[in-house]
Amino acid sequence: MTSPVTSPVEARRPPVRTGGRDHAVWFLVLPALIPILVLSVGPLLYGVLLSFTDAQSGRTAPTRWIGALNFRDLLHDTLFWESFRIGLVWAVGVTVPQFLLALGLALLLSQDLRLRWLARALAIVPWAMPEVVVGIMWRLVYNPDAGILNETLRDLGLGDGRDWLSGLATALPAVVVVGIWAGMPQTTVALLAGLQNTPRELHEAAAVDGAGAWRRFRAVTWPALRPVALSITALNLIWNFNSFALVYVLTSGGPGGKTRLPMLFAYEEAFRYGQFGYAAAMGCVMVAVVSVVLAVFLAGRLKGGQDA
Amino acid sequence: MRTRPAARAGQYAALLAYLIFLAFPFLWLLSTAFKPPRELGSLHPTWIPHRPTLANFRQAFDEQPLLHAALNSLLAALGAAVIAVLIATPMAYVMARHRTWPARAASGWVVVSQAFPFVLVIIPLFLVLKRLRLIDSLAGLTLVYVVWSLPFALWMLVGYVRAVPVELEEAAAVDGAGRLRTLVSVTAPLLAPGIAATALFAFVTAWNEFFFALVLLKSPGNQTLPVVLTHFIGAEGVADLGPLAAAAFLATLPSLVVFALLQRRITGGLIAGAVKS
Numbered sequence: 001m002t003s004p005v006t007s008p009v010e011a012r013r014p015p016v017r018t019g020g021r022d023h024a025v026w027f028l029v030l031p032a033l034i035p036i037l038v039l040s041v042g043p044l045l046y047g048v049l050l051s052f053t054d055a056q057s058g059r060t061a062p063t064r065w066i067g068a069l070n071f072r073d074l075l076h077d078t079l080f081w082e083s084f085r086i087g088l089v090w091a092v093g094v095t096v097p098q099f100l101l102a103l104g105l106a107l108l109l110s111q112d113l114r115l116r117w118l119a120r121a122l123a124i125v126p127w128a129m130p131e132v133v134v135g136i137m138w139r140l141v142y143n144p145d146a147g148i149l150n151e152t153l154r155d156l157g158l159g160d161g162r163d164w165l166s167g168l169a170t171a172l173p174a175v176v177v178v179g180i181w182a183g184m185p186q187t188t189v190a191l192l193a194g195l196q197n198t199p200r201e202l203h204e205a206a207a208v209d210g211a212g213a214w215r216r217f218r219a220v221t222w223p224a225l226r227p228v229a230l231s232i233t234a235l236n237l238i239w240n241f242n243s244f245a246l247v248y249v250l251t252s253g254g255p256g257g258k259t260r261l262p263m264l265f266a267y268e269e270a271f272r273y274g275q276f277g278y279a280a281a282m283g284c285v286m287v288a289v290v291s292v293v294l295a296v297f298l299a300g301r302l303k304g305g306q307d308a
Numbered sequence: 309m310r311t312r313p314a315a316r317a318g319q320y321a322a323l324l325a326y327l328i329f330l331a332f333p334f335l336w337l338l339s340t341a342f343k344p345p346r347e348l349g350s351l352h353p354t355w356i357p358h359r360p361t362l363a364n365f366r367q368a369f370d371e372q373p374l375l376h377a378a379l380n381s382l383l384a385a386l387g388a389a390v391i392a393v394l395i396a397t398p399m400a401y402v403m404a405r406h407r408t409w410p411a412r413a414a415s416g417w418v419v420v421s422q423a424f425p426f427v428l429v430i431i432p433l434f435l436v437l438k439r440l441r442l443i444d445s446l447a448g449l450t451l452v453y454v455v456w457s458l459p460f461a462l463w464m465l466v467g468y469v470r471a472v473p474v475e476l477e478e479a480a481a482v483d484g485a486g487r488l489r490t491l492v493s494v495t496a497p498l499l500a501p502g503i504a505a506t507a508l509f510a511f512v513t514a515w516n517e518f519f520f521a522l523v524l525l526k527s528p529g530n531q532t533l534p535v536v537l538t539h540f541i542g543a544e545g546v547a548d549l550g551p552l553a554a555a556a557f558l559a560t561l562p563s564l565v566v567f568a569l570l571q572r573r574i575t576g577g578l579i580a581g582a583v584k585s
Binding site for chain 2: 025026027029038041043047050101104122123127129136137141148151189235245248249267270282
């Protein structure tokens with residue numbers, strides 16, 4: 001499934017100077033290429049192979065090929081599909097609001113507002129924090145007794161609050177909010193950079209012609225922003241679908257598996273129960289989904305911005 | 309000038325709302341870190357601690373080997389950052405300047421690696437590192453961090469190399485400078501700020517990383533800061549809030565410092581290259 005992506009549509013420009021000097025190129029490339037092959041490409045292919053075996057951790061009997069048995073089992077594994085569904089809800093539930101919020105923030109930050117420097121600096125703070133710390137921090141916010149959320153609700157007379165991360169109904173929405181918060185900076189920064197591409201003169205001309213803010217956004221800003229918006233949304237979907245640390249720290253997948261993302265599920269399968277082959281098969285299914293997203297994204301890019 | 313006062317007021321109100329949303333969890337972390345146990349147990353927690361204390365920090369260091377873990381994190385992150393830029397810079401140069409197939413394959417890999425679910429990589433990686441006897445070792449983790457930070461490093465560096473005009477290199481070549489000479493005395497100095505920024509990014513990525521460290525390191529003496537932080541949260545999810553907040557705050561400081569250094573580059577369009585290139 002890597003083939004459609006590894007053949008990018010470049011190479012139209014003539015080579016700068018490759019002739020006869022290929023060994024020099026190899027000399028420059030090899031130091032990075034070897035680790036990439038050994039620790040990235042190799043393991044990926046190895047992982048795909050593992051998914052067709054009964055590999056287990058710490059077993060002495062030799063590992064055997066079992067064909068598509070893992071995938072057949074997976075098909076009937078309702079727990080996995082429930083986790084998969086939660087993963088999709090999580091990925092979309094985080095990515096979409098995150099995009100809208102980040103777009104609003106980026107538009108504000110590109111305005112000539114006072115204190116803009118402070119806002120720009122603060123807006124990237126979540127990015128700098130280790131995911132584990134983000135998880136810990138929000139646990140403190142959500143804490144039923146000592147947390148600020150319940151205290152604020154009590155102050156506002158909105159009831160006594162609740163144990164957000166342990167409630168069956170509230171756990172997933174609660175972690176989704178954290179996911180939105182944690183990914184805001186990357187999205188905002190990408191959109192902010194995209195906004196710098198929007199032709200300022202066009203904007204002013206449209207304003208002179210009496211176009212309102214919304215018209216100007218639709219007609220001038222959005223077309224210029226679209227390629228970046230598409231890229232960052234696709235990346236966010238993928239990153240969120242593959243995310244692990246945040247939810248691991250917040251809920252460890254609980255309560256009752258309500259926040260068990262596919263990554264957490266596969267992690268437990270592999271490193272708690274030692275089912276390497278089966279977990280690898282789960283990984284393959286996840287790659288398949290991610291590839292579809294990536295394909296849609298690449299197709300959209302080819303159709304949209306020509307400068308890709 | 310063109311914006312009406314009402315609209316402007318609305319913009320400031322919206323900006324304020326964003327800032328509150330982005331800042332309040334961090335302020336709460338700070339507030340919790342400086343609160344004495346009695347206030348943490350109170351049913352009506354306040355934003356400002358009545359009697360701020362440093363006891364939580366002392367207790368955090370007593371409860372968990374934070375210094376040792378920070379040292380482990382520092383070694384892995386520094387090693388990863390240095391090695392990553394050392395091997396990524398030449399490769400990025402080739403990717404930016406040449407259209408040979410390894411360069412194109414590398415560009416493809418950069419895209420594809422964004423889509424890796426780590427779970428598909430981590431199991432074989434675990435087995436490979438076990439075979440190389442690099443499991444449960446900082447050296448092994450550092451290697452993994454090098455590879456794991458390479459896609460983004462390459463992405464950034466390719467952009468920086470493209471920004472160096474080819475004409476400069478050609479002029480040096482005309483003046484009789486050899487290929488290596490050109491790279492070392494013309495291209496490298498121009499790339500230096502970009503390389504520094506890339507190294508800082510690689511450092512933060514490794515410093516913050518959790519998943520690989522969780523899986524690959526077993527003995528407590530080897531564990532990095534994020535893994536040790538999770539030990540503050542007990543098996544039943546009950547945590548000693550004060551020390552937890554204090555330790556979490558300390559673990560964030562290095563990344564915050566690096567991001568403060570990088571702030572201009574980040575909001576100034578550094579990522580533009582990364583997303584569009």
